[in-house]
Amino acid sequence: MIEILNPTLLARARDTGALVGDILQTLKSRSTIGTNLLDINQWAEKMIVEAGAQSCYVDYAPSFGRGPFGHYICTAVNDAVLHGQPYDYTLADGDLLTLDLAVSKGGVAADAAISFLVGDAKPPESVAMINATERALAAGIAAAGPGARIGDISHAIGTVLGEAGYPINTEFGGHGIGSTMHQDPHVANTGRPGRGYTLRPGLLLALEPWVMQDTAQLVTDADGWTLRSATGCRTAHSEHTIAITDDGAEILTLPKLPKLPKQPKQPKQPKQPKQPKQPKQPKQARP
Numbered sequence: 567m568i569e570i571l572n573p574t575l576l577a578r579a580r581d582t583g584a585l586v587g588d589i590l591q592t593l594k595s596r597s598t599i600g601t602n603l604l605d606i607n608q609w610a611e612k613m614i615v616e617a618g619a620q621s622c623y624v625d626y627a628p629s630f631g632r633g634p635f636g637h638y639i640c641t642a643v644n645d646a647v648l649h650g651q652p653y654d655y656t657l658a659d660g661d662l663l664t665l666d667l668a669v670s671k672g673g674v675a676a677d678a679a680i681s682f683l684v685g686d687a688k689p690p691e692s693v694a695m696i697n698a699t700e701r702a703l704a705a706g707i708a709a710a711g712p713g714a715r716i717g718d719i720s721h722a723i724g725t726v727l728g729e730a731g732y733p734i735n736t737e738f739g740g741h742g743i744g745s746t747m748h749q750d751p752h753v754a755n756t757g758r759p760g761r762g763y764t765l766r767p768g769l770l771l772a773l774e775p776w777v778m779q780d781t782a783q784l785v786t787d788a789d790g791w792t793l794r795s796a797t798g799c800r801t802a803h804s805e806h807t808i809a810i811t812d813d814g815a816e817i818l819t820l821p822k823l824p825k826l827p828k829q830p831k832q833p834k835q836p837k838q839p840k841q842p843k844q845p846k847q848p849k850q851a852r853p
Contacts, residue, residue, distance in 0.1 A: 567742075567749055567750060568742055568749065568750050568751060568763070568769070569742070569744035569745060569749060569769075569770070570766055570767075570768040570769055571674070571744060571768045571769075571770060571809070572768065575673070575674055575744075576768065576809060578671070578672035578673065578674045579674045579676060579744075579770060579807075579809060579818055580809075580818055581671060581672065582619070582669060582670065582671040582672065582674050582675065582676040582818070583676040583678075583807050583817075583818025583819040583820075584818070584819075584820070584821070584822045585617050585619060585669060585671060585676070586667055586668070586669055586676045586677070586678045586807070586819045587678060587819045587820050587821035587822065588821045588822060588823045589610060589613045589614070589667060589669075590665055590667055590678060590679075590680050590819075590821065591821035591823055592609075592613065592823070593606055593609060593610060593639070593665055593667075594665065594680060594682055596609060597657060597663055597665070597682075597684060598657070598684065598685065599657060599658060599659050599684060599685045600656060600657065601656070601657045601684075602654065602655065602656050602657075603641045603643070603652040603653055603654070603655045603657075604652050604653070604654055606639060606641055606652060606665070607637050607638050607639055607641070607652040610638040610639040610667065611638040614638060614669055617669075617671065618671065619669045619670060619671035620669060620670045620671070621638045621668075621669060621670075622668035622669055622670055622675055622677070622746075622747040623635045623637060623638060623639065623640070623668060624636060624637065624638060626747070628748070631649065631790060631791050632789070632790025632791060633790070635649075635651070635791060636651075637651055637652050638667075639652065639665060639666065639667050640652075640664070640665070640666035640667070640679075641663065641664070641665060642663070642664040642666070642792070642801070642803070643655065643657070643661055643662065643663055643664075644661060644662050644800050644801075645778075645794045645795045645798050645799060645800060645801060646664075646787075646792050646793065646794045646801065647664065647776055647778060647784075647793055647794065647795065647801035647802075647803055648666075648738055648776065648784075648792075648793040648803065649666075649791045649792055649793055650664070650666075650791075650792045650793075651787075651789050651791045651792050653789075657684045657685075658684070658685070659684065659685035659686060659687045660683060660684065660685055660687030660688075660689060660692075661683070661684040661685070662681060662682075662683055662684075662692050662696070662800050662801070662802065663681070663682060663683075663684055664679060664680070664681040664801070664802065664803045665679065665680055666678075666679035666803065666805065667679070668747045670747070673745055674744060674745065674770075675743050675744065675745070675746060675747045676743065676772075676807040676818055676819055677743055677747060677772040677774075677805060677807050677819070678772075678805050678806055678807060678819035679774060679776075679803045679804060679805035680804065680805075681696045681699065681802040681803050681804060682696065683696075691779065691800070692800055692802070694730070695732070695777060695779060695800065695801075695802040696802045696804070698726065698727060698730040698732060698777065698802070699727075699775045699776060699777060699802045699803060699804040700804045701726050701730075702722075702723045702724075702726035702727050702730075702755070702775035702804070703723070703773055703774075703775050703804045703805070703806060705722040705723060705725070705726045706719045706720075706722050706723040706740075706753075706773045706775065707773065707806065707808055707815050707817065708722065708815075709721070709722035710765060710771065710773075710808060710810060710814070710815040711765065711810065711811075711813070711814045711815055712765055712766060712767050712810060712811075712812060712813075713764060713765065714764075714765045715759070715760055715761055715762045715763065715764055715765070716751050716752075716753055716757070716761070716762030716763045716765070717757045717758050717759050717760055717761030717762040718759045718760065719740075719753055719757075719771075719773065720739075720753060720754045720755065720756055720757025720758075720762075721756070721757050721758060721759040723755050723756065723773070723775045724754075724755055724756025724757060726775075727755065727756070727775060727777055728756070730777075732777040732778070732779070733777070733778065733780070733781055733782035734755050734756045734777070734782060735755070735776075735778070735782040735783075735784060736754050736755065736756065737784065738776075738793075739752060739753050739754045739755045739774065740752070740753030740754075740755070740771060740772050740773040740774045740805075741753060741771070741772050742769065742770065742771060742772075743770045743771065743772045743807055744770050750763075751763040751771075753771060753772075753773060755774075755775050755776070765810045766810060767810050767811055767812050768809070768810065769809070769810040770807060770808070770809050770810075770818070771807070771808055771810070772805060772806070772807045772808075773805065773806060773808060774803065774804070774805035775803075775804055775805075776801065776802065776803035776804070777801065777802060778795040778797075778799055778800075778801045779795070779797075779799035779800050779801070780795075780797055780799045781795055781796050781797045781799060783795070783796035783797075784796060805819075806818070806819045806820075807819045
């Protein structure tokens, strides 16, 4: 099913998207050395419920998973990349963490993911991989617009990832989104331009480039959900929900939380007036 949203539903999609972006930004700021993945899940649940929204994950039970997902957010660490179930794990310095969140509010869903490094350690290979997925996402968004094809987006994403030297898996990718989280059309992370569904204003897409350092092969954890790299290498994943507009694409899942205000500059202290020089004492005459 492919949905085209009317202006009323698009306005709701903006609200849902902003909520997803804000929650992810808050969770990122809280995810530090010593944070447990189960705490992140609890924080996500609390923020979703307080916003009057619904999790798209708790009762989600597709054919590729094992029963309902049962959690409010996907947490993937290091070699895990997709559908990571939160478990009793404490984050360490240098861990590569991916948070993937989808919620529904007002009858419209939004989906986004971020990858980042925990603590002070910044392994260059991990930084480069995260940057590659972010650049690929930006390229995919730039290729989207009315009259463009799904293949144009896939080609833009795949070009960036391929030129960065990463193998590309085509089992999982982006997707349509609207009243439900996963809809047609599928948006692979590589493809041929000029092919596939023609984009129309009102269409929502979740674009999600993801890569593994040295393989395109996935393995599934014993939990039946978490997907990891077959070689144990690190992974990265970036995602936004976008709306096709009359003149391009609008990113819906950017955070809107206010940034911390800059500290006001301290006023300069007035210069102290110079003390007048003391007149020289006249020399005493010799007797």
